[in-house]
Amino acid sequence: MHPRRQEEMKMNTLIAIVVALLGFLALAYRGVRLPVWTAAVALYLLGLWLSGVASGTAAGITALVLAPVALLLNLPGLRRRVVTRPVFRAFKRVLPPMTATEREALEAGDTWWEGELFQGQPDWQQLRDTPVTALTEEEQAFLDNQVVALCRMLDNDQIEREAHDLPAEVWDYIRRERFFSMIIPKAYGGHGFSSYAQSCVVTRIATRNISAAVTVMVPNSLGPGELLMHYGTQAQKDYWLPRLADGTEIPCFALTGPDVGSDAASMPDYGVVCRGEHEGREVLGIRLNFSKRYITLAPVATVLGLAFKLHDPDGLLGGEQDRGITCALVPTDHPGVQVGERHFPMAMAFMNGPVQGEDVFIPLEWIIGGPEMAGRGWRMLMECLSVGRALSLPALGAAAGHMSARMTGAYARIRRQFKLPIGKFEGVQEAMARIGGYAYRLEAARRLTASAGDLGVKPSVVSAIAKYHMTEMMRTSLNDAMDVHGGRGIIYGPRNYLACSYQAIPVGITVEGANILTRNLMVFGQGAIRCHPYVFPEMEAARKDDLAGFDRLLFSHLGYSVNRGVRAFVLGLSGARLGGSPTGGPTARYYRELSRMSAALAFVADVAMGVLGGDLKRKERLSARLGDVLSHLYLASAVLKFHEDAGSPEAELPFVRWALDDSLNTIYEAFDGFLRNFPSRLLAGFMRRVIFPLGRPYHAAADRDGQRVAEALMEPAGVRERLTAIGYWAEEDRNDPMGRMEVALRTLVAVEPLYNRFQKWVAKGEVQGFSFAERLTHAREQGLVTEAEAEQLQAWEDLRYDCVITDAFPPEVISPRPSESARETRADWRQRAVS
Incomplete structure (x- = not known):
């Protein structure tokens, strides 16, 4: 054959292979039905013959070989007898027994938005159209009157440290x-x-x-x-x-x-x-x-x-x-x-x-x-x-997150070290970014999850996600708040607004399902069966000995698995650019990335369940990581909805980006941990190439966004106010531990320029004195401040000091109060020691 003709044949063959590959990816990405696949293969063979890539003999032989396969797969009666029946028998043999209790647990509650996220192709418009409950006039009045009145009656220190009970x-x-x-x-x-x-x-x-x-x-x-x-x-x-x-x-x-x-x-x-x-x-x-x-x-x-x-x-x-x-x-x-x-x-x-x-x-x-x-x-x-x-535990988690954000923001601006507000230090800002990002995510999740009940939904999987992650965010937020407050947070007493919530962390973590079991057994264990479109119906068909039903489900399931794997791969290759977004602007990228990770979850979950079967339930660390993926898909979608429902305010974008980048990074870490520990290394490598074809796509939230979140928490209005508006802060009461911080922050905003000038005069030696009062007197004598400014500075200093000091008690107040028998024992010991 002429060399030029050989080159043409090679090129045509290469084109044919590329067309086949692209055609496969396109059809699998669209998730077309089996008859369409059959027709596409027939047209491809015809094209090879007409284009001269394949001879008539080669195309005919290939068609003869593939025809029985096509008939076998497209004729349900024949397919059930030859293909499905052996699979059905094997499936029934390995199907684990299900007690009535297990069945009731699986059937209890409803699937909701988490089902869309689990199945790999979320309809974002459905989420955007989901109504979030608005309070009625009666509910708002109760919140603003009876609830506020109750809050005014509550003295944290008196209730928790002294009385150990609510007042009569x-x-x-x-x-x-x-x-x-x-x-x-x-x-x-x-x-x-x-x-x-x-x-x-x-x-x-x-x-x-x-x-x-x-x-x-x-x-x-x-x-x-x-x-x-x-x-x-x-x-x-x-x-x-x-x-x-x-x-x-x-x-x-x-x-x-x-x-x-x-x-x-x-x-x-x-x-x-x-x-x-x-x-x-x-x-x-x-x-x-x-x-x-x-x-x-x-x-x-x-x-x-x-x-x-x-x-x-x-x-x-x-x-x-x-x-x-x-x-x-x-x-x-x-x-x-x-x-x-x-x-x-x-x-x-x-x-x-x-x-x-x-x-x-x-x-x-x-x-x-x-x-x-x-x-x-x-x-x-x-x-x-x-x-x-x-409802309940997520509400406690959200409250702790809001309180941590609001009080830490105020304290970080009021408290100074090395002549700067501590909120200006990058190490403190790192903790504050977590607090603020979590507070945003907590409120978004609280709002969306609570509204599900008003839609007539009893979301069993979503409720487990909310309970686990919101109480864990409570734990992290309060730990970070304690770190920022330092000694101010660890001294018990009426001034300490953190201690009681900090003590309550294990309560939220433990009750209504211990968090370890909720994460390791419930989120993915229940979600995989309830949210998957085919697994539970296949199990039911096997128990009912319904071969025809199992056949339809099995082949639909196979098509679903191929589709989700190809979707994950194509979206990975394109950097999620082919993933749909219901909106443009700064959040469009996140919709596309979450669609990509949703497809990845659907594919990996199918492979894991297919390979490990019932053992996946017992491999709790593997299933927990897939549960983390599903959880953060839900939490991230709640953040997007919360932001959009507010009109997508630009001032909130640092919070939104921080929360979403953190969720995507957590999703990657969960997948990475799953794949590194998957029993089959060959399959683990294959799954990694499918869902992360270009390597690691996500990283921790940017320092820049963390800095902006921290700075926003130190401002008395804006995002901080909207984010924590649900709480009770006693904002006008200087005698209240949190009200005092609120008054001080607003006062500082007004006095800060003058206060900063005064501190610079002190640093330069232009103002002399050992105490604040002596320095202020000298500044007034120098004509650096007016009488009114001096009074303003002294009032601020008194308020500032009142915010940073901790409680101290007479010894008898916190000394042990031993029983009579204990006193006698102690007296006997002293007597023996003296003698």
Whole structure:
């Protein structure tokens, strides 16, 4: 063959290969159906023949080889018999058994926006169109009046350090103003507030006192009221809800115990169906034995919501003997119930204690929802727990983040070292950037997550994401705030606005699902099955022995996996430029990058589940890292929505960029840790090349943005004000620990130019004296300041000093107060020592 002809053939072959590759990428990226793939392959072969790249013989032989494959894949009946049936048998063999409890946990709650993020192709317009709840006039009035009045009654130091309880007048006010009945409908005497309003109320109270916030939030979270509204009989609602609404009854819910924490299904507390006497007559009922711990409000509760395992050994109810977890309402003064003792959770003052009962007989009608709800308590608890996780703990996390941001910003500008506000030092700014970036993310996540409940959604996965990450951000923010405040933060007393929240960190981390288990087991473990479009339906088809259904799901799943892998690869090659964004401007890049990481998560999760199967659940560190990816996709999308809903103010862009860059960097680190520890090194390398074809794409937030965040926190208005507006700051009260900081910051803004000039005169030796007063007198005598300016400077110095000093007490106030026996022992020891 002529050399020129050979070169043409080589070039045509190369073009054919490139066309094939590009065609594959294009079709896979679009996610076309199997008939389109078949037609595309046929057209490609025809093109090879017509263009002369392949001879008629070669094209014909190839077509003959591929035709049976095409028929096999495109004829469902044939495909089921030849391809799917063996896969189906193998799948059923390895399918792990699922208990009724596990099934109820998986089916409880709803999937929401996290489903879009998990599936690799989020519809950003759906997020932008999602309505975020606006407070009604009644809710806003309650927040501005009753909640503010309650906050004014709360003295952190007196409650936490001295009394270890809320004052009697606070308890009376909470009951009188129906703080315990925010979720109860107005028809029963409650407020009937939205989920978002409840979150706002708890957040505002928590910026003032966490014990009071916990006291208010628990009856409005997991408690008898929530369970009664969703599952109670009409008679139960008519009796209990009005009494709960007006404060006649104080509720608690007893779930956890010494051996039962996050694994509530293993509770040893039990009830046996039997006959017994109630109100003078023999009735069918339950004899209960239980020992619960860590029950908030138990020491003061009048009605107990109780979870236990119900057994019916004599078949008095018919059906199974072991009925499963059941929930009942029991008055705490009922014979055999023991309440009143208190725990002391991290020296916090909220009421928490044990509940016990031995041979407590209750009628069947006390089961929440009546006898027909016997054994259905686990589903009830899972759904109500998801609501609590979405509102209560995130509200505490947001409150701590807001307080850390607002007070640290003020303190960093007021406190000076080396003749500069400490907020000017880059090391301090690094901590302040985290505080400010987290505060922005916390408020964005609180707002979006709380609004989900008002849309009729019970987001089980989102609630786990919010609970875990928002309490962890609470931990980091308070630690950073403590670092910036230094000695000012560690000395207990009335002036310390950080200490009580700092003490409460482990409470938020531990309750409503321990954070370690929430991250390692729930976020991805539940999210992978609930959010994936095919995994759970495939499992159900296998359990129902539905071969036809499994066949449709299997091949759709294969197409989905190829599509997401190609999307991740193409978006990676293009630097996410091919990813869609619903808007232009500074945030468009982040929409595209999040779309890219969403596709990467869908692909990697599919490979991991396909290779590891049920073992992925046990490889908690791997699944936790994929959970971190899903979590930060959600948190980053909340930040974007929060910014856009406010009209995309330019002043907030440093906060937005910091939060989004931090999330993207965390996503990369999570993927990197997953891939470095994936059991198959070959597959790990393949997945890395697919999702990061050009290497590491993300890094930590820029120092420049961190500096701007820190500087914004030191300004009394602007972003700082909008970001923390939900809190109670006693802004005009110089005698309040936080109000004093607010007054001082506003005063400093006005006096700072004069104060800086005065400090320069001192540094240059133009003003003499050992004390501030002596120097000020000399400056006045020199004519450097007027009488009015001198008074202004002295007033500022007094206020500044009042802000930076810490409390000190007479020795007897904080000395140990030993019991009489301890005094006697100590006296005996002294006597022996003397003799």
